[in-house]
Amino acid sequence: MPEIAFVNGRFLPLADATVSVEDRGFQFGDGIYEVIRTYDGRPFELEAHLARLDRSAQALDLRQPYSRQEWTQFALEAIQRAAFPEAKIYIQITRGVAPRDHAYHDDLVPTVVMTVREFRPLGASVRAVGVEAMTIEDIRWGRCDIKSVNLLANVLARQQAKHAKVFEAILIKDGQVTEGAVSNVMLVRAGTVITAPEGPLILSGVTRAVVLQLARQERLPVREQYCSQADLHAAAEVFLTGTTVEVLGVVRIDGKPIGDGKPGPVTQRLATRFLERTL
């Protein structure tokens, strides 16, 4: 079964999908995106992802060409056409095609792309052992709450992590932990789950929201506040949340073990609750 693309309202094989070289997404990174995954063929938290897509569009004065209902229909059709056991759905909307000029005309027609590819989740052994991370200075712009395709700082951070042979780059802004390059970061200190507050310095993760809700249901104290890099290193547990990582224990940061160097009890409990939530 071919990987599927959807370009401006038309389904076609991914290999045949193209957009113009004058697309502002290509020339300026002038666009937004979402990544959604399926569990047992069903898109997880699609409504929350589409709501965030709307918020990103509004923040950038970008016309959202489809309603949430239309997006839902297109996504379900794409998943069905691709027929992968599990799929990763990528949605991107750019401001459209125009001769290169930083400022734009209000009447541009947005370019809409959706792709569906096979998604292979992380193996159970990686989850059981946990992953390693490194801290990197957060050099991103001041609107990280917008899920923009402008991902240069994230790209460079991920590449640095890859060279260091660690799983994720944890970003530090003015001494405070913001989030990961492709995930949100949570730590556990004296039984309390702590993560950076929503605001312009982080992406308000869909998984983050689900996990915070699960933590509250589990009667775990939760605090949305910034932590320092020292707090991160001294935490009893650290874990990542995100569409692709779910709830994933971090057992070493900058070469130093976190807690006893294994995914901790709170991480394991929330990972289990999260998995149940996807059924």
Ligand code: PDD
């Ligand atoms: N990234 N923070 C950043 C910077 C992210 O890029 C992501 C997701 C998250 C987690 O958000 P969510 O739980 O809604 O997936 C946090 C996606 C998967 C990506 O860029 O591929």
